[in-house]
Each structure stands twice: as C-alpha cells, then as structure tokens.
Amino acid sequence: MPSPTSRPDDPAAALRTPSRPHSDAPTVLKIVIAGGFGAGKTTAVGAVSEITPLSTEEYLTEASTGVDSLEGVEAKQTTTVAFDFGRLSLPDAPVPLELFLFGTPGQDRFVDLWYDLSRGAVGAVVLIDTRRLETSFTPVSFFEDIGLPFVVAVNHFDGAHRYQPEQVRAALELPACVPVVTCDARNPSDVAGVLLTLVGHAENAPATPVHPAPNATLQDA
Amino acid sequence: MSARGDAAEDSTFVRTYTLTRGRTRPRHLLGLDTVLDAGPGRPGPGQAEECEEILALCREHRRSVTELAGRLGRPVTAVKILVSDLLDADALVVPVTAPYAASGTDADARPSLQMLAALSAGLKRKWPDAIAYLQAG
Numbered sequence: 001m002p003s004p005t006s007r008p009d010d011p012a013a014a015l016r017t018p019s020r021p022h023s024d025a026p027t028v029l030k031i032v033i034a035g036g037f038g039a040g041k042t043t044a045v046g047a048v049s050e051i052t053p054l055s056t057e058e059y060l061t062e063a064s065t066g067v068d069s070l071e072g073v074e075a076k077q078t079t080t081v082a083f084d085f086g087r088l089s090l091p092d093a094p095v096p097l098e099l100f101l102f103g104t105p106g107q108d109r110f111v112d113l114w115y116d117l118s119r120g121a122v123g124a125v126v127l128i129d130t131r132r133l134e135t136s137f138t139p140v141s142f143f144e145d146i147g148l149p150f151v152v153a154v155n156h157f158d159g160a161h162r163y164q165p166e167q168v169r170a171a172l173e174l175p176a177c178v179p180v181v182t183c184d185a186r187n188p189s190d191v192a193g194v195l196l197t198l199v200g201h202a203e204n205a206p207a208t209p210v211h212p213a214p215n216a217t218l219q220d221a
Numbered sequence: 222m223s224a225r226g227d228a229a230e231d232s233t234f235v236r237t238y239t240l241t242r243g244r245t246r247p248r249h250l251l252g253l254d255t256v257l258d259a260g261p262g263r264p265g266p267g268q269a270e271e272c273e274e275i276l277a278l279c280r281e282h283r284r285s286v287t288e289l290a291g292r293l294g295r296p297v298t299a300v301k302i303l304v305s306d307l308l309d310a311d312a313l314v315v316p317v318t319a320p321y322a323a324s325g326t327d328a329d330a331r332p333s334l335q336m337l338a339a340l341s342a343g344l345k346r347k348w349p350d351a352i353a354y355l356q357a358g
C-alpha cells in the first residue's frame with residue numbers, strides 16, 4: 001500500500017476564510033459513496049442528484065515506492081484522481097438542507113481524498129459489486145479505522161450471482177451493527193433507501209469525531 | 222503504483238500552473254465541500270478567464286469548490302487558488318449556514334442528531350417509497 005505523504009500547509013492559509021451571514025442558506029450535509037471500479041458509484045450519485053454527476057479532478061501526492069530518502073526528503077509523485085460530485089436539496093426537511101454526494105473509487109491511493117471527504121460527513125456508503133468483492137476491503141477498513149459510520153450496499157447486477165447480505169457480511173468480516181442492504185443503483189428510491197439506512201445508522205452510532213488512522217496524514221487540512 | 226507522468230499529464234500541469242500563475246497553494250483554507258456565493262466585490266484586473274466563469278456560476282446558485290472544479294474541468298487545487306483571489310477581492314463570499322457539526326467550533330465533529338433527524342425526514346418526504354433497513358442494535 002503506498003503510504004500517503006503529508007502535504008505541509010501553507011502558513012499563509014492559517015486563518016479561516018471570513019464568512020458572511022446569509023440567513024436563508026440551507027445547511028450542507030455530505031455523504032461519501034465509495035466502491036470499486038465499476039461498482040455503480042456514478043450511477044448511484046446520479047440516481048438522486050439534481051445535477052448530472054460531475055467528474056472532478058484533484059492532484060494527490062504520494063511517496064514513490066522503492067526510492068531511497070534523500071536528506072530526509074522522500075521522493076514524491078503527483079497523480080491525478082477523479083471523483084464524482086452530485087447534490088440535492090431537501091427544502092421540505094424541518095430545516096432546509098442541501099446534501100452533497102461524493103463518489104470515490106476504492107483504491108489505496110484515494111485515502112488522502114477520503115480524509116477530506118470524511119471530515120464532518122454524515123457517513124459513507126460502500127457500494128459492492130459481488131463479482132469483485134475484494135475491491136471493497138480497502139474502503140471498509142478505512143471507514144472502520146477512522147470511526148465514520150458506514151453501510152454496505154450490495155449492488156445487484158444482472159447475471160451476477162446474488163449473494164445474501166449475510167454472506168457479504170461474513171466475507172467482509174463486518175460487525176453486526178453495520179447495516180448490509182441490497183440495492184439497484186439505477187433506482188432513485190433504492191438509493192434514497194440506502195441513504196436513509198445510513199442516516200439511521202449514524203443516529204445510533206456514538207458521536208465521535210473522525211479520527212486519523214495511523215500512517216496517514218491529512219492534506220490541506 | 223507506476224508513474225503516470227505521460228505527456229498528457231505533463232501538459233495538464235503546465236496548463237494548471239499557467240492558470241494559477243505558478244502558484245501551487247491556495248491562500249484560504251477551503252474544503253472540497255466549502256460553498257461559495259457571489260459577493261459585492263469585483264475581481265482585480267488581469268484575472269484568469271476562469272474567474273469570470275466561477276463568478277457567473279456562483280451568481281446563479283451557490284456552488285461548492287468541488288462543483289466549480291468539475292464544471293470548469295480544472296483540478297480542485299487550481300480552482301481553490303482562483304477562489305482565494307476572488308475571496309480576497311470580495312467577489313466571492315462563504316455564506317454562513319447553520320453549523321452541521323454538534324459543536325460549532327469543531328470542524329471535525331459529525332452532524333448533530335437534530336440534523337440527522339432532519340435529513341431523514343427530508344429524504345422520506347422526497348422519496349416516500351424509500352425504505353430504510355433498520356439494523357437491530
């Protein structure tokens with residue numbers, strides 16, 4: 001696993017950006033949707049988003065593996081990663097809300113991005129394609145390690161062998177409290193049901209802040 | 222992870238550095254989910270064309286940093302640098318919203334139970350057919 005390296009903050013960025021009162025602005029909440037290649041992340045975001053999911057790019061800096069440190073400065077390598085963004089407004093909620101959805105791939109090299117997205121988030125959905133169950137291990141252990149509430153949603157692809165949620169739970173060694181649900185990522189009510197399940201789970205989870213896992217650092221904190 | 226420093230990626234870097242005039246770090250602390258609204262100020266002279274695009278988008282609707290980057294087709298870091306310029310010029314502002322965190326001072330805190338309940342109610346109203354699977358315990 002390539003370990004993410006720290007990105008020193010710009011000291012000039014030490015002060016929080018001043019903000020202006022804006023009484024009718026809805027409160028923003030966010031949910032992370034993670035999953036392996038082709039698991040249906042973009043489809044799920046698009047099913048409930050009011051905008052067509054946007055693909056957004058960010059640079060990530062990671063240590064090059066197998067390169068000796070030179071004067072304590074590790075050789076770094078910058079790669080571009082892409083993630084999805086969608087949003088929906090919930091004006092009929094008791095307080096006006098806007099929900100941001102971030103869809104992110106499940107590989108190790110996205111860990112820095114997951115930290116950014118997890119801070120202050122409601123929780124995460126790990127979308128699973130049972131034909132490639134092994135791609136779910138990394139996001140599952142990441143959200144477990146940082147203590148962010150998450151649910152596992154098994155996406156039912158046509159022709160894929162249908163695993164029972166309990167089989168998926170056993171394969172991923174999930175604790176009993178983590179909900180495992182099935183969904184069709186193309187169906188808005190299904191995806192909304194997964195989000196509701198996550199919110200219900202987050203309401204039951206102890207309100208601990210997101211903790212950095214060992215060996216990982218925040219970027220642009 | 223093998224190096225992907227191919228020509229396409231190199232040219233992306235060149236375009237990005239041109240856009241930000243060589244700067245690699247934003248002056249303001251902006252999250253991927255920081256929301257921006259159009260402000261009363263005007264951007265200074267000599268700003269990148271993309272600054273006008275950002276302002277036009279934010280006049281229509283409040284936009285997150287991620288949404289702006291996605292719509293401009295530029296990396297998030299580059300957009301944060303431009304947004305910082307616009308914040309300094311008061312052309313953009315960060316609207317204050319009710320804090321989602323349990324404690325307003327702790328940016329890492331999770332949303333309050335009250336916010337979670339509101340989110341649940343809002344989702345149910347929008348998708349009456351949606352079913353939450355409640356786990357025992």
Ligand SMILES: Nc1nc2c(ncn2[C@@H]2O[C@H](COP(=O)(O)OP(=O)(O)OP(=O)(O)O)[C@@H](O)[C@H]2O)c(=O)[nH]1
Nearest residue numbers: 037038039040041042043155156157158184185186
């Ligand atoms: N039958 C079925 N097909 C689905 C479902 N979800 C997604 N698909 C299809 O599976 C394909 C991949 O879905 P995407 O949403 O692009 O998956 P992704 O996770 O965003 O993929 P990458 O971004 O490439 O990693 C698309 O053709 C979808 O239409 C589902 O629940 N059932």
Ligand SMILES: [Mg+2]
Nearest residue numbers: 041042043084
């Ligand atoms: Mg996708």
